[in-house]
Amino acid sequence: MKKGMLLSALLAGAVALESVAQVKYIEQLPQRKIEVTGTAEMEVVPDELYFNISLREYYGDEKNQKDKVLISTLEKQLVKAVAEAGLPEKSLSISGVGGYQNYVDKKKKPASFLENKQYELKVNSPEKLDIILSKIDSRGVQYANIGRVDHSKKEEFKKQVKSDALKAAKSKAEYLLASIDEKLGKILEIRELDESINYPQPMFAKANVRAFAEAADAVTESDVQYQKIKITYRMQAAFEIK
Template sequence: MKQILTALAFFFSLTAFAQMGEKNFIDKNYIEVTGKAEMEFTPDKIFIQVLLTEKDSKNKNAILEQEKQMLQKLQSLGIDIKKDVMIKDLASNLKTGFLSKDVLLSKQYQVIVHDGKTAGQVFLALEEIGISNASIEKLESSKIEEYRQQVKIKAIKAAKDKAALLCESIGQKAGKALYIQEQQIFERPYAMANVMMKQADAVGGAADLNFENLKVEATVMCRFEIL
């Protein structure tokens, strides 16, 4: 019985201490503001998906010939075919018909380039050798983690500036931060509607792909003490 009473006394002591700490926090004069920031950046990793297909019954070497020509073209554009060209999928499907039975073979590649001009050159090169099944798979940035951190810092600074401005308008000052909460981090992916190919000038003789910039946004809620 004595042990139970001791435990209850300890529990109520902790509860009273927690309530006192909460009351002390609530009793502080503070201002609550939300800071927002965004950053746009150009993608430096462009993933191109290329699909090669053949009918096995007609030409058993079609994919091999396309693959050889494709790799030669990509290498001539300065693309590291060992590092930036990879096979994503290899499949075969049996197609039967009234008069024929064909095995359809397909081979899917992923090609990575680092700027819109090279991407445009890849599409033109593929077209020249009769490969039309190619598309932009996704866009990325190698510095995305750095951009995320930078935009969070900008959002916190924006919140502090807002608090200082509001407090100054009533003749007071914003003090130290009492509470900081990251509310949202949003990244805008690329939009295919904003990907367009245009013919470059006669000097370049190649297409150039213009991509909409990627964007990262951050929202942070902060409470600052009012002095």
């Protein structure tokens, strides 16, 4: 009696173990899936232009080293011009302070020290810079050139390009599977591969914004051609094959 019960128990256990083994075997079968990469890009015209402006002290009477125009006077002109152009105060910031020796005789001995100051000005168009510089003493402007460009909605654009790249990956997986009579299943994995944001420098077709010759007293018309900012993303996705 006891031997029969023991034999039955052993047989039941063996069947159970066999069933578990089968389940494990099935679970370990390789999953049918497809992995693809999608790419998307967007080009946008920059709406944030960052100009470098340098002001420097000078003498009204250069020959006799008289009537010095101070950097503080030139800075007040710049700050006032920025405000009159309708730009917020934070659009203008100081990026550097320096100076140089002014030489007047043939022996190249320095007669005085003249201070200069550099600023970064954020505008949305080069025309704004023209208006601002036209209100500053031209002899006090050492140079004005563009330093960099950007876009105020860059983060939104990045999200859109990522989404488009993922959609491109899904579309690729769908048509590849359709070519072999298979269907796309659920998403299994998403990986962000590359981010590329290209900030091209502007190309000046004419003279740079302002003529800085000593006799210049008016702003030259700027003709600036901007390349677009290019945002590119690559996304990798794995999908189940039904």
